[in-house]
Amino acid sequence: xxxxxKKILVTGADGFIGSHLTEELVRQGYSVKAFVYYNSFxxxxxLDHAPKEIRDHIEVFAGDIRDPxxxxxxxxxxxxxxxLAALIxxxxxxxxxxxxxxxxxxxxxxxxxxxxELGVEKVVHTSTSEVYGTAQFVPITEEHPLQxxxxxxxxxxxxxxxxxxxxxxxxxxxxIIRPFNTYGPRQSARAIIxxxxxxxxxxxxxxxxxxxxxxxxFNYVADTVRGFISVAESDRSVGEVINIGSNYEIxxxxxxxxxxxxxxxxxxxxxxxxxxxxxxxxxxxxxADNAKAKTLLGWEPQYGGQDGFRKGLEETxxxxxxxxxxxxxxxxxxxx
Numbered sequence: 001x002x003x004x005x006k007k008i009l010v011t012g013a014d015g016f017i018g019s020h021l022t023e024e025l026v027r028q029g030y031s032v033k034a035f036v037y038y039n040s041f042x043x044x045x046x047l048d049h050a051p052k053e054i055r056d057h058i059e060v061f062a063g064d065i066r067d068p069x070x071x072x073x074x075x076x077x078x079x080x081x082x083x084l085a086a087l088i089x090x091x092x093x094x095x096x097x098x099x100x101x102x103x104x105x106x107x108x109x110x111x112x113x114x115x116x117e118l119g120v121e122k123v124v125h126t127s128t129s130e131v132y133g134t135a136q137f138v139p140i141t142e143e144h145p146l147q148x149x150x151x152x153x154x155x156x157x158x159x160x161x162x163x164x165x166x167x168x169x170x171x172x173x174x175x176i177i178r179p180f181n182t183y184g185p186r187q188s189a190r191a192i193i194x195x196x197x198x199x200x201x202x203x204x205x206x207x208x209x210x211x212x213x214x215x216x217x218f219n220y221v222a223d224t225v226r227g228f229i230s231v232a233e234s235d236r237s238v239g240e241v242i243n244i245g246s247n248y249e250i251x252x253x254x255x256x257x258x259x260x261x262x263x264x265x266x267x268x269x270x271x272x273x274x275x276x277x278x279x280x281x282x283x284x285x286x287x288a289d290n291a292k293a294k295t296l297l298g299w300e301p302q303y304g305g306q307d308g309f310r311k312g313l314e315e316t317x318x319x320x321x322x323x324x325x326x327x328x329x330x331x332x333x334x335x336x
Contacts, residue, residue, distance in 0.1 A: 083111050146160075
């Protein structure tokens, strides 16, 4: 599918991945409308910090993904929707699960209903590796069973199933992209890599963390963004769920050691009970099989393996340790 002459709506464009995706689409010459979360500060999230030459080429729509009328208004005139708007913090989903149903499931339903009614040519819905739960086999293919081990992951499973139901029931052209643990500049400090970097960068040598033994498949944000664009462009992605992952597994503990090595600091890890997930909710192991992405999309990670991971960490550390960027984070405060 040639989307160069199409109008693309990015929901969640003000967030971590969404802002990177929006900027890259503009750089590549796409026509982009950015759906950002309405707020009284008139903040466009991370898009406020985009270069002026990028911002000048973005049409911004401020709204709420939970409002079906507003979502439909935003989607009018758009040919392709890249749907990233979601609540993603796992600890907060223990606290306020109802908001995850409203935002992640009902918000996705609003996008799909509008897409069906408006005749949108492509909807790319964002899933997450958390829907797999603890790996029952590795590497994890798209056929792996789904396990809702947190209210967050359960809400994303629900959203994924709603998305596929529109494909099966109404032939809505839906593709599901399933990124594994994306990291990079602008990520929330609720995630493990920014948590470690910001604490070290602020002079802490005792680092407060949760569990160290779980493994993750970390995916640098530039690779995730290329995955989104590849899924949007591919006719073969319609009706498919596609993992975007590095196919490299590393424990949280080893990740901390690699970050400290990149930053040239020795650190002591302190287990903070407030940061531990409930025992049965902890996803112990994630490791992506990315063969389907390679076959259907021609996509593969540019930051794969240990060398690629270290390169991505170096770029991430460089961004976070810029004083202007670091000042936006509260390293001494645990935000669920």
